[in-house]
Amino acid sequence: MTSSRVSAGPQPPGRAPAHTFRSVLPVLALCWLAVFFDGMDVNIYGAVMPHMLDDPGLGLTPASAGTIGSWTTFGMLIGALLAGNLTDWLGRRPMLVASVTLFSLGSAGCALAMSPGLFGAGRFLAGLGLGGLMPLCLAMVLEFAPPRRAALTTGVLMTSYHAGGMAATGLGLTVAPAVGWRWVFWAGVAPAVIAVPLLLKLLPESPGVLLARGQRERAREVAVRYGLPEPTPVEAPAGGAKGRLAAVRALFAPGTRWSTPLLWLASFCGLLLVYGVSTWLPQLMRASGYGLTSSVSFLMVINAGGIVGMLIAGRTADRFGAVRVSALWFVLTAAGALLLREQLPLGVTYAVVAITGVWLFSAQVMVYAATDTVYGAGERAAGLGWVTGVGRTGAVLGPWLGGALAANGNESWGFTAFAVAGLVGAAAIALVPLAGRLGDRRASTPA
Template sequence: MSSTSVTGGTRSGRLAGLVVAICWLVVLFDGVDLFIYGAVLPGMLDDPALGLTKEAAGSLGSYATFGMLLGALGSGPLTDRIGRKKMIIASTALFSIASGICAAAPSLTVFGLGRFIAGLGLGGLLPIALTMVAEFAPAKRRNLLIGSLMTAHQAGGILAATLGLWLLDSYGWRSAFWIGVLPLFIAVPLVLRYLPESLSFLIARGRTDEARRIASDHGVELPSTTAPAASGGVPALFRGGLWQPTLFFWLASFGGLLLVYGVNTWLPTMMRAEGYDLGSALSFLIVINLGGIVGMLVAGRFADRFGAVRVAAIWFTLTAAGVYLLGIRTPLAVTYAVVFLAGVFLFSAQTMVYAAVTSRYDTAARATAVGSTAGMGRFGAVLGPWLGGQLMAGGNQGWGFTVFAGAAVFAVVFVSLAGLRSQERSAEPTPSLVGAGH
């Protein structure tokens, strides 16, 4: 192998690493903001001044996920037009400011509005970050890097639960939302300064001069891509026989996100209803997200070898078993083990749905495809917290784990159908070294 190709691989690997690192940070903050509601919910329910009931808590939890639905659906087409970097900045700023609204909210109405606005930013950010990583990742490591990115979401869940344990008793639930303002002052400046725009996106939009300048700045070559795309957007998801896998991916995402958001919102409260104290209930949230981190890395490696659709189907099946077992009271050590294993499969199953989507749509429509899959899945994310609230309010918390396990089975069926009706595309080659002097 020549020294040029080695150096090119090294430099392109460093650029991919830079993109993953910055996206990892913003997704970490995304995860904290998303999961903080479930982490502080027991404290909010115990706050007499707030007057929050369990039934209302489920509806309140759905405000953010409804905002995420609109954010994910809207951000994809917009990102495919104006660029990945601008939308990452806008989304991060939006959910940071909204967290401040929640912290200062004088009423449940204002708090709900803040969570809805936060959802717009949260829903827009994740599909863009996934798209960015997919477009910079080497083809043979794409699913692993997508899984690595999504460990940030689970780390955010762990940090949110840790903040809940640390802040609830001493500083109250509002303090956790004040911390949610920090990304505006930490992540946004870093994205502005260091995150490059996607080279594949720029070429697909005909902005070759801009792509060439960025490639020169980072010492890499332009990826060999097709000619500039004439159009993308939602119609591109239904052309050329893609309508079937598009609909199946949407339905799989619906089941997966109903499961993820239902469990993450209500796990501490459901475990308290099973007889565990508050400390243990919040610890389960930490443990399930630790399992999620392990699961992302394992799933990514398996998906690079066997395919993301196949791994997603197997993972959802194992998730159904794990979540169902959570409803069976066992010794504490066994419960922790089950919670951890459920986390290993729960979060990475949904991530592999996104990974499968990135490999089945071209550059012009990729962000729209990922965003629409996440966005249509948000209907499940809205339903999950609401459904958990209805079960809790009706004294049927024992059915919660069974219902969420059923959502996993639903996802198995449709991700499998999506795999049968679609074919994986080769990712654009990762940029390599520009000629001498750059």
């Protein structure tokens, strides 16, 4: 497919439009749609879990439900690592299409599953696709975004995740009680029908990846059409196995060797919070004495808060820096989690859940935005892939931890665990600038 089919319209040769926020909108819109379905698929499980636990034909228990949630995120871990290191070989657009197709097939498998084991296999397959999609979309929008609008663009992209989460909650509240939880998972097949054709027809390939693959003219044409600076060899990810290994080694170069593990730790804590809450919030609130409808509704409320938080965090981070915003947001998330341990009136609880959503999800997304200040263009995809991939170990732990606590009747301790994760994440991301200065100083010191 030629690049003439992936742009909004022809541009005179050599005359690029201004590189403004508007110029990234076509790419942002397509990635927004893909991440919307990502958020819907991730949140479907939590939205229908109470119904699945009540289904005697499936045989799901709280402990096995937590384990299956971890299978999903383990698949995400593998998918994120593979996507970040294969994108320069296969291209970002084909990898995005493959990711969407995989999690749609996984959702179909879940709808057909007649046992927890088969259901878990479907969630693992979905996880492979979900894990690859997020870092690829982030890398795409960061590459096409104006430098001073990177955090805002990232925040706008991630509103789609929470819009998808709200859609999943709506399905859990309406479809699952009416016709059963399996039909909610059938809705997860929609991305293969809706998003894949649009991505194939309209999404441009990364100019940096095109240049790395020797397609200089196509790289230049895409850059001109979207108002980007023409990519140079130093900004392109090196191709082949040696290039992918070099990209990983670059994450531990003198200027980044201390920042990289701190970003990984912050991402671990952030994803533990995101996936622990997304999987277990309805069941934790149900165990606290709230009704089934109210318990599932909390998932919609926290995702609504997440949308507001993304917009606030993106604009605030463009002014004050992603690191500062992420650290503060982690601390506020910890405070919200501790408040949810208390027995509060229903209206107050809804307010606390919404406000916690403002901070919780965007704290993690600002970790992603912070990678743009740590890694250069050639290492950005690998850096994001590893930050999200290693962070997925937190996503694996979060659902398992919630299941273990629920199985032992200690659901309230889940909120304490989330608060601790928030404080550790705040400390890790706050130390990134200091680690970068330390690495630069050591690199500049004569041997």
